[in-house]
Amino acid sequence: MAVGDGVKVFTRQATGLTKEIGTLDTFVYNVNNQNIGIGVAFVLLFVPGFYAGADLLQGILLAVVLALPMALVYAFFSAAIPRSGGDYVYISRSLHPLLGFVASWNWVAWMTVYIGVPAAYFAQYGLSGLFRVLGVATQNAGLVDLANRFVDPVWILGVGTILILFFAVIFAKGTRTYFRIQNTVFGIGLFGIAIAIGLAFLGSSADFAHNFDTYVSSAGGISNASSLAVDPAPYDAQQTIFSSTLAQFIVLFAITSSFLGGEVRRARVSQLLGMPGGILFVSVFMFLLVASVVELVGLPILGGVSGNYFSPDALGLAFVPSYNELVAAAYPGNLIVALLLGFTFVFWTYVWLPINFIASTRALLAWSLDGLMPRRVSEVNEERHTPTVAIVIVAILGWFSLFMYTIGIGDFKLNTLYGIFGWILSFLTCAIAAIVFPYRLKAVFDSSPVNWRIAGIPLMSIIGVIATAVLLFVEYIWWADPVNGLDSTTAVLGDDRMKLLTAAVLVTGALWYVGARIIQARRGVHIERAFAEIPPE
């Protein structure tokens, strides 16, 4: 067997020397985690009405630029420490086990939030839109009524609960069923995006106002919905920057292939391009879909729809239409278009639920193996070979976040995007880890295939510095954005509960680590030994 050009490596018949995972699989692994449908829906639902003067397409481009350095950090780590368990290990080994655990704890805390939230999206954005678009196309008032129920918090909670239970049962039986269908489901979703782009470009923008009025009135709304159109504000750079949060929400998470890697460490093109490539691929679709819908609907009507997101009764509706309904509105009475757009969009709404469910379960298993969680958490069902206890814990946490998103406690509810500021802190820690990795684990770096240096400085450290600076800017956006920023929650909620929650996640992570260390020490197990490097000499 030969590796590389010019000079070969001679390998022998030995266990584990498999063919490398290909570019396509690396790419799919990353793209599957990025939600094009919800991304576009949110850009169109929120930017025109809440970010006066923002350029939608520039916002997407900015999100891509801001996501790339972090994707490179994870790509470099995956070449240097492959198959290692991701940033939990990168940070633990490069900085400190406590920081690694807190970063991982932070990940899981917000991942479980984004188990409950997409469970809610399934009814709130998926089924509601599907049944209304079908109801309008078939002139069936019953379907429209049913659609309206799917935005009722109790119905969202009920449907979301069923969905979480469904995936918990699927995963308790093994993950293969899910992964078997995931490619197909992703293909259906992507097909829907392509169809939407085509239909939006081909639809008549001249007739759209009329068609939109017809659609809204057929759905039980006012007869002149297009009159709610608002003239776009002049271009505003700051609002454009803030509006990038909606696209960042999607493209920041193209790093999952860092968990893939072979035994022979290589600077695989598939890995180094797979993560940034995944971002670019998703961005192209988002870009085209947003551009085509803007072309079809026009910014004034989009502004009217978006601006009334929280007051849909202005249109006489229970909820404002997402892009799939807007595109379908351009084809009045066309059941096939309605079905294609509504049905395929449903597959985007819940996509984060299973992905975050599996990732959270795996994190719990890793912590348990390291002694940071009770051993029962990593116990595996003998018959099905699945971690039942971990699955139940994640399902409960996910359901609780669904409850906090839909019903809440008192006047406190979890807003969709308020958690992202906290989540990015884990990325930031990983970027800092990349700066010090070539120095603190010099032998690992020097023997890695990404040991490139520029003027004697490790390229990985340079990328780490760039990613750190960029992520600090990203955090500024997620702090200061008046719509989705953490700082805005003080005004919206009337107090600092969301900020305290964000800080509490980090503090509880640190306390958990210290507590687990004390408890395990009493049993004669010293957690610090789990991570301490044995001196070789």
Place this chain on the structure above:
Amino acid sequence: MARNQSIYVVADIHGSELCWRKFLNAAKFYGVDTIVVAGDVTGKALVPIVERRDGRVEANIGGRVQAARNEAEVAELEARIRFNGFYPYRCDEQTYNDLDADPERRDRVFTDVMAQTLRDWLKLADERLRGTGIRAILMPGNDDGWYVDDVLGESAEVMNTDGRVIQLPEFQVLGFGPSNRTPWHTQRECDETEIAARLDALMPQVDPDKPVVVVTHVPPHGSTLDVAPKLREDLSIVMEGGETVMVPVGSTAVRAFLERVQPVLSLHGHIHESRGAVHVGRTLAINPGSAYNTGALFGAIVTVSGDKIVSHQLVSG
């Protein structure tokens, strides 16, 4: 009351000199009495460092051809190759071409390099462990050629437990290195029926009044310590939904043996990505996993008191 005994186990260090050096220091570092390698000590790749006719020196590291301009840089290349668990091999261009063209000669050279490296390792072990009271056990695994037994026999401090039962004062270690069949047709592998027969044949050596620690390189089937990527015939990995499809590949004979004999502890390796600790009946079964190619030594510390497990911990040294 039985005295606590601590055992440290690693597996699949595959030629990583750094991991071997860490292993030899592990007893002192963790304060354990017995250290065990549960199979697969030899590496998988020979990396020629080729001196070209024009004086250039080149080697392929991490899929990239890298050059050295002087002896210090060649030594640096060698260190990097060793770090990854591979064997550096200096040669001129003619020798390299001969090796490339002649698989048999290449195998001979590869075997010689692996044997000599292991000999050097054992010499280091003898130096470091002599007089310490630390018990070191090394069992060859399916990737280790038969010559490894002869080399191991030269060591004064390191015991080979493959196909035998080692009697220690507090417990006994029953070892079996070969695996069930693999897609790579490695040197120590056999059918499940043969594994079952050979394990049973070891039982007469077992003292029924003393706790047994079983060390088999291959983990028990369906234990979750044996989950590996599913492969096609061309050794490519099966992916579904962008995710690697994982399947159990452990030994059914080993599982049946553990279920019947119920030793206090069983130690395994073989499947690097299946690090974990589970119970097979009353037996605590452990696969410490392996990340030898990153210089991290995955291991497990187990404290045993008589026929009871006091504690166990997976560690990354």
